[in-house]
Amino acid sequence: MKVPSLRRLGFALAAPAMAVAVALVVSSIVLVISGSNPLAAYSDMINNASKLETSIDILNRATPLYISGVAAAIGFRMNLFNIGVEGQYLLAAFFASVAGGAVNLPPIIHVSMVLLVAMAVGAAWSGLAGVLKVTRGVNEVISTIMLNFIATGGIIAGLIVVWQDNTGQVNSGTTPIPKSGRMPDLNSWVEIFTREIGKGRRLTGVLLIAIVVGVAYHLFIDRSRLGYEFRASGYNPFAARAGGIAPKNMVLWAMFLSGAIAGLVGMVEVLSDSYRYDQSFVRGLGFQGIAVALLGRNTPLGIIVAALLFGFLDASAGTLQVSGSASREIVVIMQATILLAAVVAYEVVNRLRQKDEAKTASALLAGSAS
Amino acid sequence: MANAIELVGITKRFPGVIANDNVNLTVEMGEIHAVCGENGAGKSTLMKILYGMQAPDEGRIMVNDIEVKLTSPSDAIELGIGMVHQHFMLADQLTVMENVILGSEPMKRGIIDLAGARRHLTEVSESYGLTVDLDDLVETLEVGERQRVEIIKVLYRGADVLILDEPTAVLVPQEVEELFHNMRDLKAAGTSIIFIDHKLDEVLEIADTITVIRQGHxxxxVKPGDVTAHELAELMIGSELPSPQTTASTVTDEVALTIDGLTVLDIDDRAVVDNVSLRVHRGEIVGVAGVEGNGQTELINAIVGTEPQSSGTITLFDNDISLASVAARRGLGLAYVPQDRHQEGLLLAAPLWENAALGHHTRPPFAKGIWFDREGARARTEQIRAAFDVRTPNVDVPALALSGGNQQKLIIGKEMISDPKLFIAAHPTRGIDVGAQAAVWQDIRDARAAGLATLLISADLDELIGLSDTIVVMLRGRLVAILDPAEITPRDLGAYMTGVAVQQGAA
Structure with a gap:
């Protein structure tokens, strides 16, 4: 069994390695054309990432990306494209901020309440697309995109004026969540490993939630019966149906669960950064999550690697600008080429792997028959 | 005489199998050349290579004694090679003429020259004796007529070499005779025909030359005059033909499945299953005969629960399952082998143990509370592998790495091993080799002896007659005859299937 599992590992690593290599080549070409030195830019990025404060930065950025990636992956595992993570997390963050800012509760209960509101709102908003698909046959891609606009341009834009904390600030937003409803940072944990001071950076406590989400996602998708039904529906919906897996139930479950996790994406900001929903609330994490899930092949571990990679690239954007070795947009180009190359590379490697497996199977059979 | 087609040393490898291994085939001009062999022997692959759909790994292709290279079907059409696929590729909503000219419309000043097309088409169909009304909508045509349209379509494009891929598979005996008549006319007009078949009597009747392929070689x-059907069979399988005969009756009085007045409507509210009533007893195999598309698929789907019924009741022992979910029906002991194992039976990319769990994943040994029991699933799959002779190196390989026969044995094994009470088998031996076929027949016979009630749907009339205790015939959604397999021949059965013969009082 040693050799086949090594082969499998080789196949698993081949695609991301190819993708990163292609991205490096493409980015280098772009850098050269725009008059920058690629080697200088890359060494700036790597030098910078080895600094403690950048590491914390990367983790803080990777945390919401990971949660968002898992939310998208839940749908992808059964060929449902929840493009609505964006609207779901923004709407969830908005209502969770309003709810969290409106009450005063004991610490743990207060945080839990905010989390629950966020998950419930996310699940409801995503579930709406699920219900539309099951009852009226509306394609979830279309409904979730439209629900994104309704969430941000309609509900949030309409209600934030009503619920904003009118303290005369330029950047108006909801009432900040009081101390009891905030997640403590993990800087004390960082100090266990290093005495270096993080230069004002705070490692977000939501990282713990992301870890719980990751473990739960693994147990759910790889170990539970419902997870098996998810994967079976994703592999072959017709066979799944003939096997007694009701397709409509699966769609509803997938959209609810995906939405519930999506609801947690904004919690880094709500529980450990700005403590409220304001005009400059971070956007785009939902769409980045789709990229992260694709790059991570929808697996719990793969999404971690993808989220860290994207977090690293995001964190590098600022560095490049400061050092002047390249423009910050190169990071977006890199993310895009990695993703594009990854999708192609996965398909190529997948075909090679299937051929290899079939060949090994028949070779082993021939060996055992003679 | 010159050779229309010559294939020399063709070799084609697929993952896990060598489909063609140094295959040679020579077709003379103006002859009917049969290529026969079992399912999976490599006939279809060879034809796809000749038609430019697949490139051979090795070997040469010669057309009219000139070596050619085919990279797509349009190359083949250019060279006068036309193919009629087993599954027709016609647009139902268009007329016969529109279908024929589709893709090569004759143009005159930027608009389709319908009058010219009609003239040309009438010429073609008359000169080959192929009669069909050019203005009929294809959806109104019988299977045999559709096939004729496909043939005309190919001839219209100037083919002088015709490939027919299992043309008789979808036809009833009367239609087969008509097809053979057409084939002789085509031959008289100078067309070379390559046709694929594995029904020996047909091959001996129509072919001028027969090439037998076995396991890719x-x-x-041979010439049909030089061999008997028996010898041809031995060439095809390399040994004696197995037969699907069942032994002494094991039918009991206990009714397992009761269907009363079952009606299923299609999307246009037409009854595709029309007021069907049926009983299947424990220990009984009820065979459902019918030309494909007469409601058998919808009948099975309604029993399994994947398609809603509009009226009637389905009772499994004492449980009314008319409205039950698929999962509930399976929980009551319904086992199901779908007609298309790739479409409905397998998770091709998933390992065998995940496939074995499908349909049984809510119960031990596959489930442990809310968790999926991976160890239990592997152990059960090992058990299936041993008991049903599924040839695989281990249970962790994906289902797609298995040959068709082994995939089917896995599906039948996973359904049988859970001690079902009702077994729905749709075309259980379609597309698998003779060895696996014999194993599947034995599995069904064993289960029957153990008291299982079986509903068998098959297009293979020998299989139906050989295995069934009772045969019912479906025609346009209705049960039109109940027959005793001991007293019926495939020919008679064909007559009932097409409505030529009618049983009094059956419906």
């Missing part, structure tokens, strides 16, 4: 090229 050409084993022999």
């Amino acid at each position: 050409t084993v022999a090229t």
Whole structure:
């Protein structure tokens, strides 16, 4: 069994390695054309990432990306494209901020309440697309995109004026969540490993939630019966149906669960950064999550690697600008080429792997028959 | 005489199998050349290579004694090679003429020259004696007529070499005769025909030359006058033909499945299953005969629960399952082998143990509370592998790495091993080799002896007659005859299937 599992590992690593290599080549070409030195830019990025404060930065950025990636992956595992993570997390963050800012509760209960509101709102908003698909046959891609606009341009834009904390600030937003409803940072944990001071950076406590989400996602998708039904529906919906897996139930479950996790994406900001929903609330994490899930092949571990990679690239954007070795947009180009190359590379490697497996199977059979 | 087609040393490898291994085939001009062999022997692959759909790994293709390279079907059409696929590729909503000219419309000043097309088409169909009304909508045509449209379509494009891929598979005996008549006319007009078949009597009747392929090799090229059906069978399988005969009746009085007045409507509210009533007893195999598309698929789907019924009741022992979910029906002991194992039976990319769990994943040994029991699933799959002779190196390989026969044995094994009470088998031996076929028949017979109630749907009339205790015939959604397999021949059965013969009081 040693050799086949090594082969499998080789196949698993081949695609991301190819993708990163292609991205490096493409980015280098772009850098050269725009008059920058690629080697200088890359060494700036790597030098910078080895600094403690950048590491914390990367983790803080990777945390919401990971949660968002898992939310998208839940749908992808059964060929449902929840493009609505964006609207779901923004709407969830908005209502969770309003709810969290409106009450005063004991610490743990207060945080839990905010989390629950966020998950419930996310699940409801995503579930709406699920219900539309099951009852009226509306394609979830279309409904979730439209629900994104309704969430941000309609509900949030309409209600934030009503619920904003009118303290005369330029950047108006909801009432900040009081101390009891905030997640403590993990800087004390960082100090266990290093005495270096993080230069004002705070490692977000939501990282713990992301870890719980990751473990739960693994147990759910790889170990539970419902997870098996998810994967079976994703592999072959017709066979799944003939096997007694009701397709409509699966769609509803997938959209609810995906939405519930999506609801947690904004919690880094709500529980450990700005403590409220304001005009400059971070956007785009939902769409980045789709990229992260694709790059991570929808697996719990793969999404971690993808989220860290994207977090690293995001964190590098600022560095490049400061050092002047390249423009910050190169990071977006890199993310895009990695993703594009990854999708192609996965398909190529997948075909090679299937051929290899079939060949090994028949070779082993021939060996055992003679 | 010159050779229309010559294939020399064709080799084609697929993952896990060598479909063609140094195959040679020579077709003379103006002859009917049969290529026969079991399912999976490599006939279809060879034809796809000749039609430019697949490139051979090795070997040469010669057309009219000139070596050619085919990279797509349009190359083949250019060279006068036309193919009629087993599954027709016609647009139902268009007329016969529109279908024929589709893709090569004759143009005159930027608009389709319908009058010219009609003239040309009438010429073509008359000169080959192929009669069909050019203005009929294809959806109104019988299977045999559709096939004729496909043939006209190919001839219209100037083919002088015709490939027919299992043309008789979808036809009833009367239609087969008509097809053979057409084939002789085509031959008289100078067309070379390559046709694929594995029904020996048909091959001996129509072919001028027969090439036998077994496991990817050409084993022999013979003239029909020189061999008997028996010898041909031995060439095809390399040993004696197994037969699907069942032994003494094991039918009991206990009714397992009761269907009363079952009606299923299609999307246009037409009854595709029309007021069907049926009983299947424990220990009984009820065979459902019918030309494909007469409601058998919808009948099975309604019993399994994947398609809603509009009226009637389905009772499994004492449980009314008319409205139950698929999962509930399976929980009551319903086992199901779908007609298309790739479409409905397998998770091709998933390992065997995940496939074995499908349909049984809510119960031990596959489930442990809310968790999926991976160890239990592996152990059960090992058990299936041993008991049903599924040839695989281990249970962790994906289902797609298995040959068709082994995939089917896995599906039948996973359904049988859970001690079902009702077994729905749709075309259980379609597309698998003779060895696996014999194993599947034995599995069904064993289950029957153990008291299982079986509903068998098959297009293979020998299989139906050989295995069934009772045969019912479906025609246009209705049960039109109940027959005793001991007293019926495939020919008679064909007559009931097409409505030529009618049983009094059956419906």
